[in-house]
Amino acid sequence: MKTDTYMRHFQFYTKSFRLAVAFALGIMLWSPDLLAQDNKDKQPQQTTQQTPDGQQAPQGDPQQQPAPPAGGLALSTDQAVIDAGKGLFESNCKQCHGINEVVVGPALAKVYDRKNLAWIVNFVKYPQKTIESGDAYAKALYDKYKQFMPNHDFLSDQQIVSIVSYVKKAESEVPTTGTTPVNGVTPVKEKGVSSGLLTAIILGLTFMLVITVGALFMMAATLTKYLKQSKGLSTEDLDVLEPEWTIGDVLRSRAFITIVAFLFLGLVTKAGLEGLLSVGVQQGYAPTQPIPFSHKLHAGQYEIACQYCHIGVEKGKSANIPSANICMNCHNSIKTTGPWMQKIYEHVLNDEPIQWVRVHNLPDLAYFNHAQHVKVAGLACENCHGDIKEMEVVQQASLLTMGWCIDCHRKTDVNHKGNAYYDKLVKLHAKDSKKPMKVEDIGGLECSKCHY
Amino acid sequence: MLKLTKNIFFAVGLGVALVGCQAGGESAGTEFAPQMYTSVSYEPLTQVTNPNASDYNSNPYNNYGGKKAMNMRLPVEGTVKRQNFRGANGGNPFVTDTTKLLIYDLHKDSIALAGRILKNPLPLNDAVVEEGKHLYTNFCSPCHGEGGKGDGKVGAMYKGVANLVGGAVLNASEGHIFHVITHGRNRMWSHKSQINPEERWKIVHYVKNSLQKGSN
Numbered sequence: 001m002k003t004d005t006y007m008r009h010f011q012f013y014t015k016s017f018r019l020a021v022a023f024a025l026g027i028m029l030w031s032p033d034l035l036a037q038d039n040k041d042k043q044p045q046q047t048t049q050q051t052p053d054g055q056q057a058p059q060g061d062p063q064q065q066p067a068p069p070a071g072g073l074a075l076s077t078d079q080a081v082i083d084a085g086k087g088l089f090e091s092n093c094k095q096c097h098g099i100n101e102v103v104v105g106p107a108l109a110k111v112y113d114r115k116n117l118a119w120i121v122n123f124v125k126y127p128q129k130t131i132e133s134g135d136a137y138a139k140a141l142y143d144k145y146k147q148f149m150p151n152h153d154f155l156s157d158q159q160i161v162s163i164v165s166y167v168k169k170a171e172s173e174v175p176t177t178g179t180t181p182v183n184g185v186t187p188v189k190e191k192g193v194s195s196g197l198l199t200a201i202i203l204g205l206t207f208m209l210v211i212t213v214g215a216l217f218m219m220a221a222t223l224t225k226y227l228k229q230s231k232g233l234s235t236e237d238l239d240v241l242e243p244e245w246t247i248g249d250v251l252r253s254r255a256f257i258t259i260v261a262f263l264f265l266g267l268v269t270k271a272g273l274e275g276l277l278s279v280g281v282q283q284g285y286a287p288t289q290p291i292p293f294s295h296k297l298h299a300g301q302y303e304i305a306c307q308y309c310h311i312g313v314e315k316g317k318s319a320n321i322p323s324a325n326i327c328m329n330c331h332n333s334i335k336t337t338g339p340w341m342q343k344i345y346e347h348v349l350n351d352e353p354i355q356w357v358r359v360h361n362l363p364d365l366a367y368f369n370h371a372q373h374v375k376v377a378g379l380a381c382e383n384c385h386g387d388i389k390e391m392e393v394v395q396q397a398s399l400l401t402m403g404w405c406i407d408c409h410r411k412t413d414v415n416h417k418g419n420a421y422y423d424k425l426v427k428l429h430a431k432d433s434k435k436p437m438k439v440e441d442i443g444g445l446e447c448s449k450c451h452y
Numbered sequence: 453m454l455k456l457t458k459n460i461f462f463a464v465g466l467g468v469a470l471v472g473c474q475a476g477g478e479s480a481g482t483e484f485a486p487q488m489y490t491s492v493s494y495e496p497l498t499q500v501t502n503p504n505a506s507d508y509n510s511n512p513y514n515n516y517g518g519k520k521a522m523n524m525r526l527p528v529e530g531t532v533k534r535q536n537f538r539g540a541n542g543g544n545p546f547v548t549d550t551t552k553l554l555i556y557d558l559h560k561d562s563i564a565l566a567g568r569i570l571k572n573p574l575p576l577n578d579a580v581v582e583e584g585k586h587l588y589t590n591f592c593s594p595c596h597g598e599g600g601k602g603d604g605k606v607g608a609m610y611k612g613v614a615n616l617v618g619g620a621v622l623n624a625s626e627g628h629i630f631h632v633i634t635h636g637r638n639r640m641w642s643h644k645s646q647i648n649p650e651e652r653w654k655i656v657h658y659v660k661n662s663l664q665k666g667s668n
Contacts, residue, residue, distance in 0.1 A: 091618030095602045096611070104612035104639065150638060154623055275473050280484040284476040302605045307590040311646045318497055329641045334609045358499040361480070363489040396475070 073117040073157060076165045085166030088159055092152065099170050105145055109171040112164050121160045125153045280363075286395030287357040291340050300389035306381045314375040317368070321356050324348045359394050366402070367450045377415045409444035413437065498523050556649050560635040563628065570627025574653045576661060584658025587651050591643060592616075600663045612639045617664050629656045 076082070096104035111120060115137065123130045123138060127149040131138045142148070152160075227237055250256055298304050307313055312320030324347050335341060347354050362368050373379050382388060386397025398404060413436045416422030422442075429437040443449055475481030483489055491498050558566050574580055589598070595607035600616035607613035614621055621629070633652045636642040647655070 091601075091615050092620070095613050095615055147638065150620060152620065154620060278474040279482050282475040282480050284474070285480050286476075287478055287480070302594065302609075304594045304606060305590040308594060308646070321497065323645070325645055329643070330606060330610060332641060333611070333639065334606075358497060361489070361499075364491040364495075365488045 073121065073161050075112060075117070075161065075168055077169075078165075081162045082166050082169045084159070085162035085164070086170070088155070088163050089166050092155070093163060096149070099167060104147060105149060106141065108164075108167045112168060117161060117164065120164060121157050124149075124155065124160050126151055281399055281401055282361060282396050283399050284395055285359060286393050287359065288393070289357055290355055291343055292393070295388050295391045295394055306388075313370045313381075316371055319370045319374075324354055359396055360400065362400060365451060366405075367452065376419065377412075405450070406440075406445055409439040412439050414439055414442060494523050496523050556630075556634060556644075558631065563631050563635075563637065566631035567625045567628035570625075570630055572626045572630075572653050572656055574650070574657060576657055580654055581658050581662050584654035584656070585662065587647065587655050588658050588663070591647055592655065595640075600659070610639070614638075614640070616659060617666070622664055626656050626660060629659055 093108070097106070097108050100107050100109050115123075119137075127138070128151070131142045131148070155163075224241065227233065227241060233241070298309075299306060306319075309322035309326050310319040311322070311326075312318050324344055327344050328348060331341060331344065344354070373384075374381070384398050384400075386395075388394065388397075414422060414425075416426050416437065422437075425442050426437055429441055433441070438444070473482040490500055593604055595602070595604045595610055595613045596616050597603040597607060597613075601618075602613040602615040604613065616622075630649075630652050631637075632640065633647060633655060634642065634644045634649075644652075
């Protein structure tokens with residue numbers, strides 16, 4: 001009878017354990033599916049390529065007719081001419097014109113069908129003059145693109161024709177290049193191991209572990225219960241039932257309490273000391289800015305030099321926070337919409353500075369000069385500001401304590417190459433020492449260098 | 453035992469309070485002596501946002517459109533821009549030919565004139581070209597690219613960036629390039645607030661004598 005009950009219990013536990021394992025495995029297998037689904041949703045929508053011809057050609061133009069060879073100009077299919085045209089196109093036209101896409105000016109595909117070559121040559125050489133002369137087609141182009149193309153009068157007629165010849169050759173080849181889909185095959189996005197999948201696996205494994213441990217404890221309890229009910233046990237079995245000491249005894253012992261109290265007080269003291277030392281140290285400070293400017297995007301992805309915006313860094317004490325007109329150098333045409341851009345535009349229009357939150361606050365009692373460190377010493381910004389190219393929100397990476405300054409002044413060699421200011425100091429230093437001249441050797445540790 | 457518990461609580465309390473002094477995220481942490489931290493005289497980038505800071509912030513903030521946490525100020529009314537003190541058109545006899553062109557006052561639309569009359573006042577030597585290259589890398593290469601082909605990473609987004617080593621710019625005069633950096637042209641905007649005249653002339657030297665000759 002008793003054995004039966006025990007067996008039934010045991011079977012119940014094993015069954016529930018199996019169920020739990022199956023459940024956990026289910027979670028793990030299901031989540032990649034979910035993630036894959038997610039990725040599918042995130043794939044960029046393929047927009048249909050707009051057909052350029054017809055779109056660019058202003059309607060109802062009286063001069064529009066197929067180009068008869070005019071003034072001895074004719075398109076060439078000669079490979080040498082096309083190659084020459086390609087070179088000219090890449091260095092002179094590509095910046096503003098695509099073959100099949102509108103960039104700054106119109107797409108050039110089929111331009112030879114829209115206007116005759118003589119007109120094209122004249123327009124390329126003197127666009128503004130042609131537009132202002134009242135030419136209807138040219139004026140329509142200007143109204144559409146709101147931009148005067150610069151004069152290209154340095155190109156010869158033959159060169160311009162060779163460019164058009166290249167355009168004719170290239171327009172049929174263009175769909176095979178770039179990211180445009182070929183025959184409906186969309187580019188497949190590479191799928192890395194996402195953090196979501198990892199979390200799901202870890203959660204599944206943890207769940208399995210908890211269930212296993214629980215099942216084992218229950219089994220142990222059942223077995224102990226079973227042992228208690230039987231008679232004539234061996235000494236080993238009795239030891240299991242009535243151990244000489246229990247965990248409770250250990251927890252209540254004087255030695256244990258002393259050790260725990262000691263460790264605890266040690267930890268509290270450590271935390272307290274660290275707290276005291278952190279007073280006035282702002283390492284890790286990463287305030288939210290009024291506009292979430294991303295250094296990761298601008299300095300990291302687009303590799304804009306720090307100096308482009310922080311213009312004071314090589315000239316003066318402060319690196320300076322850029323004024324909004326510097327934002328406008330690019331954002332007059334890149335990403336011109338969105339609530340944050342709108343906010344910048346408002347600041348520009350109202351002639352009112354953006355109130356950025358200052359991150360690095362060196363106390364007034366210490367003097368620091370950016371130009372001396374960046375221009376003279378040639379240090380990279382990352383030395384003190386950390387991996388700014390990875391920061392979505394800027395935070396203070398270094399301690400900016402006096403010890404931190406001095407440590408660097410002790411270790412760093414003076415960058416005296418090509419700087420006559422240091423010539424005599426180097427000579428003096430070389431008299432007494434064979435080691436390279438450090439900042440501390442020329443007074444880099446003197447109080448009055450920074451505190452006055 | 454009660455005394456021990458009390459002591460432990462006190463220690464823990466002190467520890468927690470001190471950990472709270474640390475900076476991180478939105479919190480700038482505790483300042484030890486704000487009187488010594490904040491400049492008494494005006495510094496343009498000082499920023500004290502504590503409204504009760506009058507005891508250590510002796511200067512009231514610039515009332516900039518109702519926002520009072522900035523020290524930036526507009527120039528005094530009637531201030532004359534240094535660059536307009538005298539200019540390329542001549543005028544001040546005490547200014548030598550070399551320093552003359554470091555001050556620039558030609559109008560934005562006078563690009564043809566600038567291209568005709570301006571000569572680079574800086575001596576052409578390796579050091580100047582080297583500095584020009586450094587400035588070019590900082591201010592020009594995001595759009596015009598390291599090699600000047602108009603293929604910088606920002607340029608790819610901005611579109612319509614001129615090729616400096618081919619086409620029209622190859623034949624452009626020094627004055628033309630200087631004027632374009634100063635006032636911008638077509639799609640490019642003015643960079644005169646970022647690059648001063650001397651630096652612009654250094655860039656011109658680099659572009660004309662190194663970049664366009666393919667020796668960079």
